[in-house]
Amino acid sequence: MTQKAILLLTTILALASCRGRDTFSVSGTLEGTGEGQMVYLEHESLEGIVPLDSAEAASDGSYSLSGPAPGAPDFYRLRVGDEIVHFCIDSCEQISLSGKLPGLSTNYSVEGNKDSRKIREIALKQAAVQSAIASLSAAVRSGRMDARAAADSVRRTVLRHKEDMRLNYIFAAPQKPYAYFALFQQIDGILLFNVDSEADINLFQAVGTCWDTFWPQSLRAQNLHNYTIKGLQGIRIVQARQQQRVPTEKIQESGVIEISLPDKRGTTQSLQAQKGKVVILDFTMQGADFSPAHNLFLRELYNRYHGQGLEIYQVSEDEDRHYWRTVTDALPWICVQEDNSAPGAVAATYNVGTLPTAFLISRDNELLTRHTDHESLRKAVEKQF
Numbered sequence: 001m002t003q004k005a006i007l008l009l010t011t012i013l014a015l016a017s018c019r020g021r022d023t024f025s026v027s028g029t030l031e032g033t034g035e036g037q038m039v040y041l042e043h044e045s046l047e048g049i050v051p052l053d054s055a056e057a058a059s060d061g062s063y064s065l066s067g068p069a070p071g072a073p074d075f076y077r078l079r080v081g082d083e084i085v086h087f088c089i090d091s092c093e094q095i096s097l098s099g100k101l102p103g104l105s106t107n108y109s110v111e112g113n114k115d116s117r118k119i120r121e122i123a124l125k126q127a128a129v130q131s132a133i134a135s136l137s138a139a140v141r142s143g144r145m146d147a148r149a150a151a152d153s154v155r156r157t158v159l160r161h162k163e164d165m166r167l168n169y170i171f172a173a174p175q176k177p178y179a180y181f182a183l184f185q186q187i188d189g190i191l192l193f194n195v196d197s198e199a200d201i202n203l204f205q206a207v208g209t210c211w212d213t214f215w216p217q218s219l220r221a222q223n224l225h226n227y228t229i230k231g232l233q234g235i236r237i238v239q240a241r242q243q244q245r246v247p248t249e250k251i252q253e254s255g256v257i258e259i260s261l262p263d264k265r266g267t268t269q270s271l272q273a274q275k276g277k278v279v280i281l282d283f284t285m286q287g288a289d290f291s292p293a294h295n296l297f298l299r300e301l302y303n304r305y306h307g308q309g310l311e312i313y314q315v316s317e318d319e320d321r322h323y324w325r326t327v328t329d330a331l332p333w334i335c336v337q338e339d340n341s342a343p344g345a346v347a348a349t350y351n352v353g354t355l356p357t358a359f360l361i362s363r364d365n366e367l368l369t370r371h372t373d374h375e376s377l378r379k380a381v382e383k384q385f
Contacts, residue, residue, distance in 0.1 A: 281359040
């Protein structure tokens with residue numbers, strides 16, 4: 001019997017067992033709940049969090065909640081204060097979810113839904129990665145660890161986690177709801193997998209194909225299908241852009257081409273808004289071997305001339321946002337990263353073929369000179385002061 005036939009048979013049996021019921025329930029015991037502690041059942045819909053049910057935990061911590069049974073696998077969460085537990089519901093299950101507060105999000109057990117047990121595994125691994133990143137960031141801020149060493153550790157930690165999710169949860173069973181859950185994880189507020197990345201798009205295609213096959217009418221199947229198609233189109237557009245570089249003479253005639261990207265703190269930074277300053281527009285890659293010496297050179301210029309009106313607008317080509325943010329946290333100038341939805345597009349606009357490449361921009365927002373070596377850039381900056 002094929003895998004599809006087995007899944008369809010399982011679905012039929014589940015629907016048969018649900019006759020007469022159009023709800024699912026979640027109940028259990030939560031140790032550590034205070035008197036009158038509210039427990040909430042919420043739907044993690046595509047539009048946002050939707051409240052479904054709530055109840056006061058009994059004196060022994062027991063509770064019972066219910067919600068409308070979904071027509072296809074969907075995702076829910078149990079919330080007590082700021083503590084959250086994620087789980088999956090296929091139809092009209094009666095699941096048991098018990099745990100202990102504080103620390104409920106990592107200190108709980110779930111029975112009655114196999115996908116929810118896998119989601120628990122994923123959530124625990126995600127929490128461990130998040131904790132490791134927080135510890136490394138704290139070490140950098142306290143001066144106990146070099147920023148680049150910490151960033152290397154962050155990158156290795158995230159890559160190991162991605163590979164674990166890729167092999168053991170997504171590719172291992174793309175038809176399972178927990179594969180969908182793994183696909184849309186966030187680490188430090190950033191999606192672990194990027195639909196606009198050639199390295200990740202096949203994961204979205206694998207899961208999307210399964211949802212198209214088994215639950216084609218569900219909102220999640222339709223959304224994932226459209227999301228994946230958009231990612232594929234974006235990749236093709238970027239590839240076409242990178243093959244059509246803008247001639248250097250056109251850039252010189254046009255002056256400064258606007259760049260507007262979020263910095264390491266999420267604030268959008270405009271290149272043209274730096275008018276009135278002498279600006280070094282620097283294209284680089286923080287993960288490259290040349291980066292430490294390059295940033296040290298830029299810091300010398302910045303320290304010497306910033307008080308006289310020098311600014312650095314640094315565009316990084318790193319794909320790993322966690323690594324980039326860790327490395328740039330201690331840099332005093334404007335640091336932005338190429339948009340992951342169109343990697344390399346900004347560099348292509350400025351006809352950048354090698355890294356690092358810098359442009360010197362006048363106080364009137366005019367592009368003055370282009371540099372691929374430190375000495376010529378130093379001399380060009382000195383002429384402006």
